[in-house]
Amino acid sequence: MPLKLGFLGTGAITSAMVKGLCSAGGERYAIRLSPRNAETAADLAGRYREVSVATSNQAVVDESEMVVIAVRPQIAEHVLSELRFREGQNAISLVSGYSLRRVSGLVAPAGRVTRAVPLPSAAQRRSPTAMYPRDEAAVELFALLGTAFAVDTESEFDALCTATATMAAYFAYADAAASWLARNGIPQTKAREYVAGMYAGLAGAAVEAPELSFHELAADHATRGGINEQVLNYLVEHGVFQTFSEVLDAVMRRVSAASR
Ligand SMILES: NC(=O)c1ccc[n+]([C@@H]2O[C@H](COP(=O)([O-])OP(=O)(O)OC[C@H]3O[C@@H](n4cnc5c(N)ncnc54)[C@H](OP(=O)(O)O)[C@@H]3O)[C@@H](O)[C@H]2O)c1
Numbered sequence: 001m002p003l004k005l006g007f008l009g010t011g012a013i014t015s016a017m018v019k020g021l022c023s024a025g026g027e028r029y030a031i032r033l034s035p036r037n038a039e040t041a042a043d044l045a046g047r048y049r050e051v052s053v054a055t056s057n058q059a060v061v062d063e064s065e066m067v068v069i070a071v072r073p074q075i076a077e078h079v080l081s082e083l084r085f086r087e088g089q090n091a092i093s094l095v096s097g098y099s100l101r102r103v104s105g106l107v108a109p110a111g112r113v114t115r116a117v118p119l120p121s122a123a124q125r126r127s128p129t130a131m132y133p134r135d136e137a138a139v140e141l142f143a144l145l146g147t148a149f150a151v152d153t154e155s156e157f158d159a160l161c162t163a164t165a166t167m168a169a170y171f172a173y174a175d176a177a178a179s180w181l182a183r184n185g186i187p188q189t190k191a192r193e194y195v196a197g198m199y200a201g202l203a204g205a206a207v208e209a210p211e212l213s214f215h216e217l218a219a220d221h222a223t224r225g226g227i228n229e230q231v232l233n234y235l236v237e238h239g240v241f242q243t244f245s246e247v248l249d250a251v252m253r254r255v256s257a258a259s260r
Helices: 011-025 037-048 059-064 073-081 100-105 120-124 136-144 154-183 188-208 216-221 227-237 241-258
Strands: 003-008 031-032 051-055 066-071 090-093 113-119 127-132 145-152
Touching: 003 011, 003 059, 011 031, 011 037, 011 120, 011 136, 031 037, 031 059, 037 051, 066 100, 066 136, 073 100, 090 100, 090 136, 100 113, 113 136, 113 154, 120 127, 127 136, 127 154, 136 145, 145 188, 154 188, 154 241, 188 216
Parallel strands: 003 031, 003 066, 031 051, 066 090, 090 113, 127 145
Antiparallel strands: 113 127
């Protein structure tokens, strides 16, 4: 029997998770979506036969064994305070900045509450998903969408959330390389294709050699006296990585304060 899985909030991250789960095959989940956003909900329900749209948020809760909370932080408290959960129900909160204690209070008496941060790459089943505390059913769910990273403390969870704040900067870094190529005569589409391929290869190399630290990989790619070493040394000397570390400290303070 498929597990009855409900989603409160049918936006970007719900779409990514649903696409990933449905592409995994096996129909392990019967998915109920809340009616907002109607267009996205109808699109997902039309595309996958294991997905259907409930008549209300309360209907999602009533008809699900496991409920994923995927509304924005600004409205999450209001949305949850209007709903009645059941004892023994499993709630997974994706709402950033809501501590385990706060969510647990809002979904009581649902006893099994987990915080998680799936990434948009869940759609391709390539998301590392941080979660706290460990819950076997949640681990099974997120393992289908990539890798489940269950941690032992909320502070470790906050640190992993903080690391997710580097994703936009990653693309900006790639954009700096591609834009530089475009200014130097490479057509923009070719420049983008080249840079995306180069970084995909690097990501693959890191995944395939887990015994090597990133520091070691950097050293391996920086031949003494070569052009990689030149760029790396210049960025180090100009404090780029120090600045990167400082802004992560600032994000961690913000994430931890919100989580308290
Ligand atoms: N996006 C990510 O990569 C990501 C990753 C991890 C965690 N999260 C967390 O997941 C949550 C959702 O993020 P998101 O990016 O998916 O946001 P989003 O795209 O804005 O989706 C939120 C959805 O909630 C719907 N909604 C609004 N009011 C509602 C209500 N009263 N009841 C039910 N649904 C309602 C919205 O519908 P309308 O469009 O009709 O307003 C929208 O479809 C946030 O708390 C975020 O912190 C996001």
